[in-house]
Amino acid sequence: MRTGLYIFDTKERDLKEVCAKNGFEVSIYCCGPTVYRDAHVGNLRTFLLGDLIKRTLTFSGFESNLIQNITDVGHMAEDLVGNEIGEDKLLAQSKVEAIDPFEIARKYEANFHFDLAKLNVIPANSYPKASETIDLMLKLIAELIASDHAYLGSDGCVYFSATSYPRYGEISGNKLDSLKPGYRHEHVEDGAKRFHADWALWKAAANRTEMIWDSPWGPGFPGWHIECSAMSLHFLEGNVDLHLGGIDLRFPHHENERAQSNSAVGYEVVENWVHGEHLLFEGRKMSKSAGNVVLLNDVIAKGLDPLSLRLCFLENRYRSQMDLTWESLRAADATLERWRKKMLQWQDEGEIENRFVSDFCDGSLTDIKEDLDTPRALQKLRRLEKDELVSGATKAACFNSLDAIYGLEFAREPKAKAEATPEILDLLEKRSSARAAKDFGQSDELRDKLLKLGISIKDSSAGQDWDWI
Ligand SMILES: [Zn+2]
Structure with missing residues (x-):
């Protein structure tokens, strides 16, 4: 079923229409948070991209099934280019906070849901946790070993054989022959792998005593990449119409996921790979070491409406690198307040011109269905605000109707302090x-x-x- 929604597919490097293979329901998989810390506003930009797509599909009369995983085991610390160089992020944080790693996971998972609720994100259909889907991963790894796409290394870890998937690298352009030996220098893998670009699907516990499970290859824990293959294949029944994630996940995470999933089932599992671009804050990349990480709570603590963040993102194209600033957040906050006040006035001004409302909403939807061009649609909304030829009641009806896509609560009244x-x-x-x-x-x-x-x-x-x- 065609949806008329066109989105840029990273693999094809072109716009591609989103089609629901299973009738009216579009199946979407979005890589979720690793719950060892709070998501910063850059991470939230990716999660809001999923929400925008889901809302656009609903507005257009389609159902969607959005699965977002919660990574609570197996995501190792990495260097800038994705090499695994440290321990499990959850276990490292568990030491810092001196609490059980599963408590760490549940704490930051709760914070993640708190942020999504404040941003008006419609909940995904399911949020499966890595630690609760180990069986799915073990089954998939066993299948990959049986079909010679994976093997047991001399260190007790199970590796995916990168060369067994000749189409590796098509999403990112990082082909196997251009990946230099030493690309992965995780010490436990030295000499245990057959090929330098192979990656671990299952890691032997070695000295690790927490967050480990039994497996046919001994006690251990899953790699991060196999989690997303296992979950998308299981929860979306082997068919992903749209796969979402931040641009930094394009390689190696999504290349590895694609190789695993396609090798397991023998066909292309994901139809459209969609990536949200990087977010800078005040002109700089956010990082813990630079001390400039901004959380949603920081936005709220400054007295700004959390939905001002949502408006800032909507005013920029999802696949453009964006520089968020406190000034733009304050401006968005003021815009939302102005629109909500005007909505109160407009409601009683004149009659609703229904034909105008439906034409205006169709025009906005057309913009958004063209690679999610919300900046263009919002410019039209700003022009409508100032259009003296359109009745207030008609303007209010347009704003109200389109809020189903924007999620900005135009009709919200400020609560009284009393x-x-x-x-x-x-x-x-x-x-x-x-x-x-x-x-x-x-x-x-x-x-x-x-x-x-x-x-x-x-x-x-x-x-x-x-x-x-
Ligand atoms: Zn993922």
Whole structure:
């Protein structure tokens, strides 16, 4: 079934129409978070891309089945070009925070869902966890060994034989003969692999005692890449109409996933590989070492509507590198406030011209179906805002209707402060006292508690002020 939605396919390097192989339902797989830390705003940009596609399909009358995995085991620390150089990210963080690795996973998984809810992301149909789908991975690895696409190395790890998949490299352009020996220099693999670009599907536990499972090849844990093959093949029944992820996952993660999945079933599993581009913040790449990582909570802590982040992303094409700034976030926040105030006025101004509304919405949908050109569609929305020939009621109807795609809550009314519960008022008072006593640890703790209750705080020389998020 054709959908009329065209998106850039990284592998074909061209626009490709999204087609639902299974009738009306488009099957989508989006690589999810590795839950050892909070997702930063760059990661959230990719997750919002999935939401935009899902909303566009729904608006166009199609169903979608979106699967997003939660990686809670097997994702090793990497260097800048994807070489695995450290230990499991979950176990490393578990040492830093001195708590059980599975508790780390559940903590950051909860934060991930909190962020998605604040950004108005429609939940995926399922969020399978790596640690709960080990059986699927073991079955797939056994099949790959049986068909000679994988082998047991001399170190007890199971490796995928890269040369057994001659079409390796078509997504990223990184063909096997151009990958130099030493590309992967994970020490446990030295000499155990048949070919330097082979990668581990199953890793022997060696000295590791946590997050390990039994397998036909001894105790160990899965590699990161096999997780996405196992999940997409199982939950989407071997057919992925759209596969989403950040551009940094194009290689090696998606090349390896494609090789594994296609080798297992003997056909092209993914129809369209879609990648969201990098996000810079204030002109720089975000990194922990540079100390410039921005989380959604940082946006909220500045008193900005989290949906201002959503608006900023919609005003830039998903496959353009984007430079997000505090200034653009503040401008988006002001725009949302202005639109919501105008919506209140417009509702009572004149009659709704239904024909205009349906033509306007069709025009916007046409833009968005052309490789998700939301910047162009939003320019038209801004022109409509200022168009004096169109009645207020008609404008409000257009905004309301298109909000099903934008998810910006145009019709939301600001909540009155008087509605704060006694619990919130009590926490606010305690925080105010903590600040007066210069107990900043306590004050930050209370701020986090209030954040979870939907309250953002602004501190100034005049004291603390608060608002609903
Ligand atoms: Zn993945």
